[in-house]
Amino acid sequence: MLRFALLFILIPLVARMFWRTVDHFIEGVTGQTRHPAARPQAPPHGVQMVRDPVCGTFILPERAVTLLDGRTRLFFCSNACRDKYRARPSTRSGRPESAEGRTA
Numbered sequence: 001m002l003r004f005a006l007l008f009i010l011i012p013l014v015a016r017m018f019w020r021t022v023d024h025f026i027e028g029v030t031g032q033t034r035h036p037a038a039r040p041q042a043p044p045h046g047v048q049m050v051r052d053p054v055c056g057t058f059i060l061p062e063r064a065v066t067l068l069d070g071r072t073r074l075f076f077c078s079n080a081c082r083d084k085y086r087a088r089p090s091t092r093s094g095r096p097e098s099a100e101g102r103t104a
């Protein structure tokens with residue numbers, strides 16, 4: 001019984017020693033420490049610019065004035081452009097034919 005208990009104490013110790021050895025071995029082979037989180041967090045492909053549909057200016061989405069038009073999100077350089085877009089007739093809400101006649 002005592003030997004059995006001793007085994008339970010020894011196994012984690014041996015396992016820990018084993019993994020430390022493995023770690024050192026890997027560091028020795030690859031020449032670098034294993035730090036998966038060491039990569040710098042950069043944006044994937046630069047910053048995507050969006051185009052103001054009213055005046056054609058390219059702007060950063062995070063600085064743009066946004067407007068949800070149906071399902072699409074539109075970006076504007078200023079409130080004035082957004083208001084202009086809103087004031088335009090009939091380009092909003094996608095499908096004009098769905099407004100008529102369909103009850104299904």
Ligand SMILES: [Zn+2]
Pocket residue numbers: 052054055056057076077078081
């Ligand atoms: Zn604009």
